[in-house]
Amino acid sequence: MSDILLAVENLEVRYGAATALRGASLTVPRGQLVAVIGNNGAGKTSLMRGLTGLVRPSGGRVLFKGEEVTRLPAHAKVARGLAMVPEGRLIFPDQTVEDNLILGAYAHGGLKTARAQATLERALALFPRLRERVRQPAGSLSGGEQQMLAIARGLMAEPDLLVIDELSLGLAPRVVEQLIGVLRDLNRQGLTILLVEQLAAYALAIADHAYVVAQGRVVRDGPSGLIARDPEVMEAFLGKKKAA
Numbered sequence: 001m002s003d004i005l006l007a008v009e010n011l012e013v014r015y016g017a018a019t020a021l022r023g024a025s026l027t028v029p030r031g032q033l034v035a036v037i038g039n040n041g042a043g044k045t046s047l048m049r050g051l052t053g054l055v056r057p058s059g060g061r062v063l064f065k066g067e068e069v070t071r072l073p074a075h076a077k078v079a080r081g082l083a084m085v086p087e088g089r090l091i092f093p094d095q096t097v098e099d100n101l102i103l104g105a106y107a108h109g110g111l112k113t114a115r116a117q118a119t120l121e122r123a124l125a126l127f128p129r130l131r132e133r134v135r136q137p138a139g140s141l142s143g144g145e146q147q148m149l150a151i152a153r154g155l156m157a158e159p160d161l162l163v164i165d166e167l168s169l170g171l172a173p174r175v176v177e178q179l180i181g182v183l184r185d186l187n188r189q190g191l192t193i194l195l196v197e198q199l200a201a202y203a204l205a206i207a208d209h210a211y212v213v214a215q216g217r218v219v220r221d222g223p224s225g226l227i228a229r230d231p232e233v234m235e236a237f238l239g240k241k242k243a244a
């Protein structure tokens with residue numbers, strides 16, 4: 001099998017008459033951690049929704065494991081190994097932590113099999129705070145714990161590729177750093193990750209390769225170390241001032 005797990009070609013996403021994504025392409029090699037960075041409103045979430053099937057792209061193609069999956073709905077992509085941690089987490093606050101996790105295993109029939117039980121055990125081992133709170137309503141968790149839950153729910157689908165949209169949203173730097181460390185460990189253990197992050201420095205610190213999105217297009221890509229040191233990227237596309 002090709003070692004390109006995900007290929008997005010010229011993807012377009014529209015909301016009514018508004019075009020949010022104007023032909024974006026990227027590839028995610030198996031085993032890598034790939035970052036998508038860009039300012040608020042650049043089109044990052046539209047790119048993620050288009051490639052995961054949460055919105056139907058108006059143009060372009062999505063290939064996963066070498067097969068075209070452009071028009072498959074999100075749940076069918078999850079069943080094939082493409083899981084998403086959505087922007088804003090979208091957990092079910094009135095349901096328990098455990099029930100939220102079980103929902104993540106939906107594509108594999110819930111917690112019926114020993115394999116699913118083992119996956120749950122691994123997710124709880126990764127996040128001991130979730131284990132302590134497993135019978136509490138998810139809405140009672142802190143923001144950082146809710147993000148842990150959203151990541152753990154994604155892992156319950158046993159994905160080959162985990163897409164995470166805005167890991168840092170609303171979280172304190174210390175919490176973001178902790179979660180970034182977890183993603184790095186998961187990637188080292190072999191999980192392929194596509195990380196979308198407005199706070200570029202966090203994503204660039206752990207990514208192999210980075211794509212910069214601005215105004216609905218991919219405007220740059222390269223090894224994350226080079227992107228991090230590219231003054232034009234920081235000034236023109238991420239709105240950072242030049243160091244004095």
Ligand SMILES: Nc1ncnc2c1ncn2[C@@H]1O[C@H](COP(=O)(O)OP(=O)(O)O)[C@@H](O)[C@H]1O
Nearest residue numbers: 015018020038039040041042043044045046047
């Ligand atoms: N559901 C929607 N309906 C209409 N316009 C939207 C919708 N979601 C996003 N947009 C617009 O699409 C553009 C890209 O947004 P988005 O993909 O959310 O960017 P990002 O994730 O980089 O902040 C923005 O101009 C935004 O206002």
Ligand SMILES: [Mg+2]
Nearest residue numbers: 044045087166
């Ligand atoms: Mg977004």
